Amino acid sequence: xxxxxxxxxxxxxxxxxxxxxxRALSDGERLLLGEEVRAVLLEHPEIVERALNPSLYADDIAxxxxxIAAHAEALxxxxxxxxxxxxxxxxxxxxxxxxxxxxxARGLSVNTLTLEDNPDLRDALQIDxxxxxxxxxxxxxxxxPAPVLERFLDRL
Numbered sequence: 264x265x266x267x268x269x270x271x272x273x274x275x276x277x278x279x280x281x282x283x284x285x286r287a288l289s290d291g292e293r294l295l296l297g298e299e300v301r302a303v304l305l306e307h308p309e310i311v312e313r314a315l316n317p318s319l320y321a322d323d324i325a326x327x328x329x330x331i332a333a334h335a336e337a338l339x340x341x342x343x344x345x346x347x348x349x350x351x352x353x354x355x356x357x358x359x360x361x362x363x364x365x366x367x368a369r370g371l372s373v374n375t376l377t378l379e380d381n382p383d384l385r386d387a388l389q390i391d392x393x394x395x396x397x398x399x400x401x402x403x404x405x406x407x408p409a410p411v412l413e414r415f416l417d418r419l
Contacts (some may be wrong), residue, residue, distance in 0.1 A: 285410065327402050330388055337384060338397050343371035343419060347385075347395040349378035354406035358394035361409045365416050 288296065304311055313320070331338065338345040346362055348355035359375060366373050378385050378393060388395070388402065396403040398415060407415070 285408065328400060331397060331399065334384060334387060338374065340374045342374035345374045345376060345397040347376050347378050347390055347393060349393045352393040355394045358406050361412065365409065365413055369416055371416065371419060
């Protein structure tokens, strides 16, 4: 499990910490990351099973969609995307800036909500990690690297 956490941290935090584009890794870095990912997947084959069998998530997806629909007016306020930020969130400012740039390029708009000012939404959506993104058909927990976020926005 520790190896999984390490790989996840490297994969998602390293770009923010080192300002490295994951697509621009050197051959050596790519090889090392690939070896770590392979080791994690061999140790935890359920990760691959879940990825290849989306029906395992059908109940969770349905529940998320119901929550989004039930709170759509408060979440979106005639905007395309909701972003929850909060105090003591080192990633929130960067996430808001990246999301603004990406959404503006696509003609989308962002409703930025503070967690402290929206305790009812926090509880209803079970927000436990910031930043927290809500799209019309998807919720994303934690900071997303811009290339990953870009892929989700391309679906809108």
